[in-house]
Amino acid sequence: MGTRKASKDADRRIGRRALLIGGAAAAAGTAALARDELGRLWWRVPGVEKPRKEGEVDYTGARWVAASDANWRRADRPDDYGIDMVVIHVTQGSFDSAVKVFQDPEHGAASHYIVRKDGHITQMIRELDVAYHAGNRDYNERSIGIEHAGFVERASSFTDEMYEASARLTARICARYDIPLDREHIIGHVEVPGTDHTDPGTHWDWDRYMRLVRKAGTGAA
Numbered sequence: 001m002g003t004r005k006a007s008k009d010a011d012r013r014i015g016r017r018a019l020l021i022g023g024a025a026a027a028a029g030t031a032a033l034a035r036d037e038l039g040r041l042w043w044r045v046p047g048v049e050k051p052r053k054e055g056e057v058d059y060t061g062a063r064w065v066a067a068s069d070a071n072w073r074r075a076d077r078p079d080d081y082g083i084d085m086v087v088i089h090v091t092q093g094s095f096d097s098a099v100k101v102f103q104d105p106e107h108g109a110a111s112h113y114i115v116r117k118d119g120h121i122t123q124m125i126r127e128l129d130v131a132y133h134a135g136n137r138d139y140n141e142r143s144i145g146i147e148h149a150g151f152v153e154r155a156s157s158f159t160d161e162m163y164e165a166s167a168r169l170t171a172r173i174c175a176r177y178d179i180p181l182d183r184e185h186i187i188g189h190v191e192v193p194g195t196d197h198t199d200p201g202t203h204w205d206w207d208r209y210m211r212l213v214r215k216a217g218t219g220a221a
């Protein structure tokens, strides 16, 4: 989360798509593309997107509350942008205030998910779409953002229920997009290049979290 504006996220998707399609056409002219590669490229044609249903969530058990569409950009991931990262955030405020600011078009930022102290999960942006959460366009395009309601300076923000629920969510996301369960791919906002944010902070127990993610990832949780 943060206070940064999303100007770096100006919509350049059309340009990039055109580029991809141009490249694909050129490649097809010179060499036969593998069948699965063609299958992937098909989704990159403008106007061809996976079907969506209003209120649908990507994670079973999550409650849907829509963020303002000023705080994310429509995309068709993982077909237009590959997803290979989960970014962990802390809201620096209550759960309710985080939901409120993500609904505020003036905020200019929002994450896909918010995990509450009791383990309740709210999804506000589809994983298909690019959420403005990392303050870095490349990282936004390739990642899913998960907020944790609380404060970086308060160890008491991070409850057992929160760690466990968040770890199950992250494990599920990683399984879906084939993301390795390691700290290269599951990172804190503080680790995003160019950021001035410190979340999730020193009280966030990475060893514990990664243990829980791996446990959930192997189906043992």
Ligand SMILES: [Zn+2]
Residues within 6 Å of the ligand: 001, 002, 088, 089, 090, 133, 189, 197, 199
């Ligand atoms: Zn953050």
